[in-house]
Amino acid sequence: MISNTLNLSLCAAWEEEIDHKVSIMYTPMINDEKRDFVEYTSLAFLSQHHTMVTYTRASDSVLCVPLMIDAAVWCDFFSRKSWHYENVAKALAYLFKVPEGAASGVDPGFFRQMQELEKQVLAAADSARKKDSQKVDGSQSKRSVKFKENQVGEMLTEWAIPNNTGIICAGLACVDMQLLSATGSGGEAIETFAGEKSMGGGSVAMACKNLARLCHVDPLDDVYMQITPPVISSIVPLCKVGFDTSGNKLIDLLEDTGSSCRNVETKFIKNARNRDPNARTGLAVLPIYQDGRRGCFFDAASNATFAASEMVEMMEDVKDNSADSTYSAFLFGYPHLLPQIQGEALAHVFSNARSMMQDGGIVVLDLNGVPESKVQTPFGSVCSASVLQSDPVLGPALSHVDILHMNEDELVNLTGVQLEGDESNDLRALSGAASLFLKCGVAVVAVTRGRQGCFIKCNGEERFATSKMLPSTWIGKQVAVDAALLPPETEINSNGAGDSFTCGLLVAALLRHTGLDMMIESQSPEKISPVKGRGMDYDTSIDSLDDLTVGSESSSTKKMTPYSLYMKEKYVALKAQCAEDKKAIFVRCHELWEQESDEVKQMYERRCKEELESLKPAPNTPTAKDVTIPCTPDNAIQDMPSRNLHLSNQPMNLETAAQFASLLAAKHIDMSTRDKQHLNINRIREQSTASPHGLEEI
Secondary structure (H helix, E strand, O other), X not given: OEEEEOOOOXXXXXXXXXXXEEEOOOOOOOOOEEEEEEEEEEEOHHHOEEEEEEXXXXXXXXXXXXXXXXHHHHHHHHHHOOOOHHHHHHHOHHHOOOOOHHHOOOOOOHHHHHHHHHHHHHHHHHHHHHHHHHHHHOOOOOOXXXXXXXXXXXXXXXXXOHHHOEEEEEEOOEEEEEEEEEOOOOOXXXXXXXXXXXXXXXXXXXXXXXXXXXXXXXXXXXXXXXXXXXXXXXXXXXXXXXXXXXXXXXXXXXXXXXXXXXXXXXXXXXXXXXXXXXXXXOEEEEEEEXXXXXXXXEEOHHHHOOOHHHHHHHHHHHHHOOOOOOEEEEEEEOHHHOOOOOOHHXXXXXXXXXXXXXXXXXXXXXXXXXXXXXXXXXXXXXXXXXXXXXXXXXXXXXXXXXXXXXXXXXXXXXXXXXXXXXXXXXXXXXXXXXXXXXXOOOOEEEEEOHHHOEEEEEOOHHHHOOOOOOOHHHOOOEEEEOXXXXXXXXXXXXXXXXXXXXXXXXXXXXXXXXXXXXXXXXXXXXXXXXXXXXOOOOOOOOOOHHHHOOOOOHHHOOOOOHHHHHHHHHHHHHHHHOOOOHHHHHHHXXXXXXXXXXXXXXXXXXXXXXXXXXXXXXXXXXXXXXXXXXXXXXXXXXXXXXXXXXXXXXXXXXXXXXXXXXXXXXXXXEOOOXXXXXXXHHHHHHHHHOOOOOHHHO
């Protein structure tokens, strides 16, 4: 390349028009080598010309790479600060010989360009600090998200986690290597398999997979990489990973789980690898046999040496180097498979986690690998709470746990409870066994029962007062919910179903209603059927028709029933059909109600329960400043969705939360949705209750 430049000072502003000529010639023999002859002429002392000549020989691509790295680093920085692209262009003008586009107004002098870079960096950082301070007093404006391409305008979210906080997922992690269509049943014969599929295994990887793909909307494009607005802004996996092939693969798999929302931060486990360079990453080899059986060969590797002190160091790293993020939950999994993080060590980890989270956060413990019970109890009885408190793995840590998840078999192993197969008797037995953990200080006990659904029991007001992030509407409640129904032909992989349920219940506990009444877009029916509730007694008593009119104040004072809610929705249409004949309206509405299916009636029962729950005071629920309504220009106010003040900042009730968690687990075990990169929680939430909210507007 030969260039001739007149009247150019490299380090000062341009003061006159420049004659700048660049000639680039490519010679195949020279290829990537750059041969550069440059003549710089400028005005020196007493306006005398000063000419400087340079000659450069180097690999052109090697010279470009540092500039490319600079561009990537700065673009990442400004992107995290949500800095406007025009300002970014000005900041990066120094990377280009002739700044164009948005950067065309920047002084081409190199020193001035560096000053512009410094100016934009400081301004972006200051803007981010102001946004963080606004989060504290609740005055920040919510990020709006775009509709799908066939819609117009912007969409605001109906449910959100207050202050846009993140979740830390800690505990056991490994690579699951599945051997597909394997043959054999043991012995020395050579067996075969048809390929392998690797995925993240253990509590950490499963939790990241289920949490990272939760979005507020569908992506604009399912093919092109589209960042969708995540429900959880930041997900931090904390596990022990080695400098081996499995470790590199596990990190890649964790990062892939957040590819849709870009909300999984793996830098902290990468930093921790340096503390034990000889560590090996956990690996599970899982033959999937042709007849449907599954095997498991597990090498715990670094999980066996993962110490509480290492976990606390990683947590300190998160605390010191997460200036842009705050956290509201700490999910820890599989303590029975982590021999160095049990008992008092586990309690120490939970205590540190509590101190680094907003308002103490929510501590979640997910069990797996609980050994068969050594507890001896008479038939029909369970062990005592003191036995659980002395358990070498869980005992000292139970009082720190807000949400404890286990499956039915693990509950049997820990408490000695005996289940007979009779539904009503088993529910009573489950309630009694769950109460033992409540006596040990656990706030919420969730037991998954496979095809039989789940059972959840909550502690009293005194325990909930110590965990401000838990929904106060759950106090003293218990609920049993059937499993979400999938068609018989659905291909299922139940691996990780419990992890998915736990994540769903945690998210349901964190979500708060923004007060906005949003209608999600029309859609074809989902494969998953609505979840059936238990103990539904329908009150078919009729409120006065006068009380069902729009905006009636007296309607809010009468006891709401599923039928009155149904009539309230049908009243306007029936009023026109029956020429305002109240008797005819009553008769026709009753006929329609009798013709409705059990599923529809159960839907109205759930809606009624939720509306009644929303009207109760919630002392532990975050205040209005925590969940804010997006700031909107005056000319757009008429397009804003309506706001229901009764629902603002309200959490899901316990039954809806259980249904939400069950549906999320169903999405995980269904092979057609298991590996989807995004799940719209508004759709799942709609399936949980089929409730649009804002009933006073009907």
